[in-house]
Amino acid sequence: MKADGIGARVTRKEDHRFLTGNGQYTDDIILPRQTYAAFVRSPHAHATINGINSAAAAAMPGVVAIFTGKDIEESKIGGLPCGWGITSKDGTPAIEPAHPILCIGKARYVGDHVAVVIAETAEQARAAADVMDVDYGILPAVVSTGTAAASKTAVHDQAPNNVCYTWGHGDEAGVKAAFEKAHHISTLDLINQRLAPNAMEPRAANAVYDRSSESYTLYVANQNPHVERLLMCAFVLGIPEHKMRVVAPDVGGGFGSKIFVYAEETVLVWASKRVNRPIKWTADRTEAFLSDAHGRDHVTKAQLAMDKDGKFLGFRVDTTAAMGAYLSTFSTAVPTILYGTLLAGQYTTPSIYVEVTAVFTNTAPVDAYRGAGRPEATYVVERMVEVAARDMKLDPAEIRRRNFIRTFPYATPVGLTYDVGDYDATLDSAIKMADVAGFAARRAASEARGMKRGLGYSSYIEACGLAPSNVAGALGARAGLFESGEVRVHPTGKVEVFTGSHSHGQGHETTFAQVVADKLGIPIEDVSISHGDTGKVLFGMGTYGSRSLAVGGSAIVKAVDKVIAKGKKIAAHLLEASDTDIEFVNGEFIVKGTDKKVPFASVSLTAYVPHNYPLDKLEPGLNENAFYDPTNFTYPAGTHICEVEVDPQTGKVEICAFTAVDDFGNIINPMIVEGQVHGGVAQGLGQALLEDCIYDPESGQLLTASYMDYAMPRADDFPNFKVGNNVTACTHNPLGVKGCGEAGAIGSPPAFINAVTDAIGVKHIDMPATPERVWRAMQSAAHA
Amino acid sequence: MSVNITMKVNGKSVTAAVEASTTLVEFIREHLRLTGTHVGCNTSQCGACTVHVNGRAVKSCNMLVAQAQGADVMTIEGLAAANGDMHPMQAAFKEHHGLQCGFCTPGMVMSACELKGKVTNPSDQEIRACLDGNICRCTGYQNIVTSVKAGLAAMS
Amino acid sequence: MNAFELHQPKDLASAATLAGGGGDLRFLAGGQSILASMKLGLASPDAMIDLSLIPDMKAITVAGGVVKIGAMAKHADVAANADVKKAIPALADLAGGIGDRQVRNMGTIGGSLANSDPAACYPAAALGLGAMIHTNKRNIAADSFFLGLYETALDAGEIITAVSFPVPEKAAYVKFKNSASRFALVGVFVSKGAQGVRVAVTGAASCAFRATALETALANSWTAAACNAVKMSADNLNGDLHASAEYRAHLIPVIAGRAAAAAK
Incomplete structure (x- = not known):
């Protein structure tokens, strides 16, 4: 193995700047003649806007401009688009209400954007926003996901029962037949609670219009600058794409929340031409809680039919999923395409049917959050399997083994074809690593101390590396899902790589450089990775769905292959051999079977100083780009095992041990992969143990709008996690990789809840397993 | 009301007249343009704004610059050697992958450095307890704990 | 701002x-x-x-069976003070668990007491040890200091200068944390000393208060079991997003029992 190549634990190239305070995040940028924006946000969950009097605010010191929904209406620009069309089971399209960038006539959630105030300083903008006089007519609010469809109030007139769509997927009749012949049917009702993403860098944007070039530049904390540009230009503002540059510089975490096109940055771009000055906005943490797209928020009923041996026969899932007040960019796809298609899990269940009712509520929009649909699916499947095991009096590992898929490729009844996997191997490995054999003794020791101990499994699968564009298109996607890569070889053999993937913590500058250095046989120091700027990068679909390496990395490999292919032609000329006789080994072009060779840097120099060069057949230069569109999703899978101890007097749960054995296919940088697993597991356990985004059910006020009330996981909430790997290489991408960013958040919540319910002897407890909730569950069990 | 501020920041004397309501982090980021110190919550919970004032780790979003009058302030920019060589704690974070997106990192590193001399041979769980004032959303904290342990060992 | x-x-x-x-x-x-x-x-x-430039407001002294802490003494300094650790380890422990490490480097005992946050730790120590709060005008017994939510016996403009804690025979503070804010969801300070048995509760009501039923129980038998046998009423306790009044009522004797068991 090359010391800095594929498979090596290379420390990160990006770290020096982050560790020395030299990172450049959006809020760090101050442009000449900078102004600052503050948004006037609705204090009500649902209200008519009867009038806005800006006079007092306009007279405040430093105020440059004020815009309201009326200005937006008059300028006839579009609303924020939804990027995925879903069709209801009756054939009708999902209802897609207009999503104006400043409220027109009505505000639909607490934090909805009513107006923007632009001033010389951020303080002045905020002070003026505070005195804006808005006449609201308060309306009843639709808040609870489970009852939204029965509400007498409509969030949008065109959806009188608040239903956006009712999507059905799978074989309903087949499931019904399976239930009729079942030996036993296990049932489970659960809530997958709403979460706030909480990237540590709050969203921020800085927009500027340049009159001389008649073009815009937007700096924005975003995961996919080209998608941001495409959607904002084509669907909202009608700006030609070549007249807008979007730069996502260093971005302090995303977790999905920075995929989407938001009102704030769109308003800034629109207003920047009007005020003819740069405008900057940085969310404060409470604004982030109010206006970042939230995650999850499902209410689900599940039923699993089994034969007498615990073989799964049929699985039915009915879910109500909150969309919030408007459809965020990929909101519609999350509880459908990214959820329903995952309900086979790792199992051979022959018939599956899922029905999803998406509802509008007077809450912040809900969209993709680390895992996006797949944690929700895994939670349903892996909790259901646990309940089934207990109903059938089977060991939870055993019931999983009885149902594992073992032949590949495997076409599930919910539309996916798994290419490869070895679920027994990951389960066995996790059992060993977690010392399940010693659990009984540990449980006895806990009991001797008056504590309750439990152990829980989760054998998850996810569909990552989003995905073939044509398949996504057939499923309703309004965007492609390929990635681009460009490899620019400089005359001296130094290499600059441009990728459409965006790094906001994932370490692409290192992982991608390892791949390129390995393939080209050059030191990693000779490779730099550029991303996050539409002015530099060809095109990009960005980073989400654990797709960067599987899709973005594959595009880079394709471009590298083109570089090598051209290099061979140049080398053949230099070495006076035939193209087909040249091989590229460890950074040298060699005439097969001879000692005639020329190093990479000589070939690149020749390409740019083409004195001795086949100019009649070959263009000079050594710069190649490639687009890669996958032929399938990738299917990372694994088994997570959680061990907890519950204090029966207080209900407090302590995570004693957590083991994750994952199959991510081939691994480029084990250090980075482990870090991704740690972070994902912490986020999943954060959901399971601590986090809950709570709206007042009547008023629709967000009750958890700061870190005083929203429980963020801290270091002392966790033990060290044990992380292991079992590799089956992906069969359809050049690196054999699957993706690792979301697995931790997908696998861990059910493992945790399975452990807690095992410890306290109850069928189910909803997340988060707060002390009071656990204590109450134990009280109820004791009195049952 | 304007107040006159004199202090040392990363060893250099700084004098300025600022509004009394200016917080230390506003002064560092906006007046001094040292943007390595970050604001993650501005309400004293996340710790991304942690700097040292007279050697003690504090949340610079939660104190007035006037409270640091005459003080010796150190930010993340002051930690590495003049030639760019990283401080042992910074080096440990790199070596053990104690950071991902980098946003909480300056505060985390400044907080960790203050532990020198306050804890000896800390266990992982003790280090976790000592990080009670810093939130990280990326790493799951595990590699931060490893980094802090190694960094403290290298500092002693 | x-x-x-x-x-x-x-x-x-x-x-x-x-x-x-x-x-x-x-x-x-x-x-x-x-x-x-x-x-x-x-x-x-x-x-x-x-108040930070006023001299003599930060001193920590232990003499004559009294720990006296200047109002501007920082939590971290109280937590690390060898004399306090020796005289009233429970007080040093409590100070070392307030907020987080950075907050403890700035926050002061005077500020905490004057603020009377319903979930702050120091009020439990003041009540639980029967402290005397010294101001620039008078001395106020802790028992008559905390009046309600963010409300104290201080007059407008009155400045706390120091707090005197009598050294008990034994004491302990146990905090059951709110997992979001890390303030006390329920915190209980127990002590036994010249003023008898004292049990003070924070986090559970509009301000810190003494739990007399628990004091009686512990006076009879200094055991966790004695605490656990006490039924607290949920009336007048806080119910919020993080815990119902009923759960807090359940927790108080449990946490008091743990404090009693840990007291030294």
């Missing part, structure tokens, strides 16, 4: 004079609560009086 006048007096008398000046005045001790409230618009004083 709105603009304000900042005064930085160099002695107590000047601070008192400034405090008599009228208007919406607030003292600035460590600032760990007030500045956050000001940023959220919950407080908007016209003027602030920074």
Whole structure:
């Protein structure tokens, strides 16, 4: 193995700047003649806007401009688009209400954007926003996901029962037949609670219009600058794409929340031409809680039919999923395409049917959050399997083994074809690593101390590396899902790589450089990775769905292959051999079977100083780009095992041990992969143990709008996690990789809840397993 | 009301007249343009704004610059050697992958450095307890704990 | 944060004079609560009086069976003070568990007591040890100091200068944390000493209070079991997002029992 190549634990190239305070995040940028924006946000969950009097605010010191929904209406620009069309089971399209960038006539959630105030300083903008006089007519609010469809109030007139769509997927009749012949049917009702993403860098944007070039530049904390540009230009503002540059510089975490096109940055771009000055906005943490797209928020009923041996026969899932007040960019796809298609899990269940009712509520929009649909699916499947095991009096590992898929490729009844996997191997490995054999003794020791101990499994699968564009298109996607890569070889053999993937913590500058250095046989120091700027990068679909390496990395490999292919032609000329006789080994072009060779840097120099060069057949230069569109999703899978101890007097749960054995296919940088697993597991356990985004059910006020009330996981909430790997290489991408960013958040919540319910002897407890909730569950069990 | 501020920041004397309501982090980021110190919550919970004032780790979003009058302030920019060589704690974070997106990192590193001399041979769980004032959303904290342990060992 | 006048007096008398000046005045001790409230618009004083430059407000002394802590002593300094650790380890432990490490480097005991946050730790120690709160005007017994939500017996402009804690035979503080804010969801301070058995509870009601039923139980039998046998009423306890009043009522004897078992 090359010391800095594929498979090596290379420390990160990006770290020096982050560790020395030299990172450049959006809020760090101050442009000449900078102004600052503050948004006037609705204090009500649902209200008519009867009038806005800006006079007092306009007279405040430093105020440059004020815009309201009326200005937006008059300028006839579009609303924020939804990027995925879903069709209801009756054939009708999902209802897609207009999503104006400043409220027109009505505000639909607490934090909805009513107006923007632009001033010389951020303080002045905020002070003026505070005195804006808005006449609201308060309306009843639709808040609870489970009852939204029965509400007498409509969030949008065109959806009188608040239903956006009712999507059905799978074989309903087949499931019904399976239930009729079942030996036993296990049932489970659960809530997958709403979460706030909480990237540590709050969203921020800085927009500027340049009159001389008649073009815009937007700096924005975003995961996919080209998608941001495409959607904002084509669907909202009608700006030609070549007249807008979007730069996502260093971005302090995303977790999905920075995929989407938001009102704030769109308003800034629109207003920047009007005020003819740069405008900057940085969310404060409470604004982030109010206006970042939230995650999850499902209410689900599940039923699993089994034969007498615990073989799964049929699985039915009915879910109500909150969309919030408007459809965020990929909101519609999350509880459908990214959820329903995952309900086979790792199992051979022959018939599956899922029905999803998406509802509008007077809450912040809900969209993709680390895992996006797949944690929700895994939670349903892996909790259901646990309940089934207990109903059938089977060991939870055993019931999983009885149902594992073992032949590949495997076409599930919910539309996916798994290419490869070895679920027994990951389960066995996790059992060993977690010392399940010693659990009984540990449980006895806990009991001797008056504590309750439990152990829980989760054998998850996810569909990552989003995905073939044509398949996504057939499923309703309004965007492609390929990635681009460009490899620019400089005359001296130094290499600059441009990728459409965006790094906001994932370490692409290192992982991608390892791949390129390995393939080209050059030191990693000779490779730099550029991303996050539409002015530099060809095109990009960005980073989400654990797709960067599987899709973005594959595009880079394709471009590298083109570089090598051209290099061979140049080398053949230099070495006076035939193209087909040249091989590229460890950074040298060699005439097969001879000692005639020329190093990479000589070939690149020749390409740019083409004195001795086949100019009649070959263009000079050594710069190649490639687009890669996958032929399938990738299917990372694994088994997570959680061990907890519950204090029966207080209900407090302590995570004693957590083991994750994952199959991510081939691994480029084990250090980075482990870090991704740690972070994902912490986020999943954060959901399971601590986090809950709570709206007042009547008023629709967000009750958890700061870190005083929203429980963020801290270091002392966790033990060290044990992380292991079992590799089956992906069969359809050049690196054999699957993706690792979301697995931790997908696998861990059910493992945790399975452990807690095992410890306290109850069928189910909803997340988060707060002390009071656990204590109450134990009280109820004791009195049952 | 304007107040006159004199202090040392990363060893250099700084004098300025600022509004009394200016917080230390506003002064560092906006007046001094040292943007390595970050604001993650501005309400004293996340710790991304942690700097040292007279050697003690504090949340610079939660104190007035006037409270640091005459003080010796150190930010993340002051930690590495003049030639760019990283401080042992910074080096440990790199070596053990104690950071991902980098946003909480300056505060985390400044907080960790203050532990020198306050804890000896800390266990992982003790280090976790000592990080009670810093939130990280990326790493799951595990590699931060490893980094802090190694960094403290290298500092002693 | 709105603009304000900042005064930085160099002695107590000047601070008192400034405090008599009228208007919406607030003292600035460590600032760990007030500045956050000001940023959220919950407080908007016209003027602030920074007490940090006044000498002799930070001293920590142990003498004659009394631990005396200057009002401007920081939590971290109390937690690390060898004399306090020896005399009343429970007090040092409590100080070392307030907020987080950075907050403990700024927050002060005077600020904490004057603020009377319903979930703060120091009020439990003051009540649980029967402390005397010294001000620039008088001495106020802890028992008559905490009046309600953010409400104390301090007059407008009155400045806490120090707090005296009698050294008990044994004491302990156990905090059951709110997992979001890390304040006390329920915190209980127990002590046995010259003032008898004292049990003070924080986090559970509008301000810290003494739980007399638990005091009686522990006076009869200093055991966790004695505490667990006490049934607390949920009436007048806080019920919020983080815990119902009923759960808090359940927790108080449990946490008191743990404190009793840990007391030294």
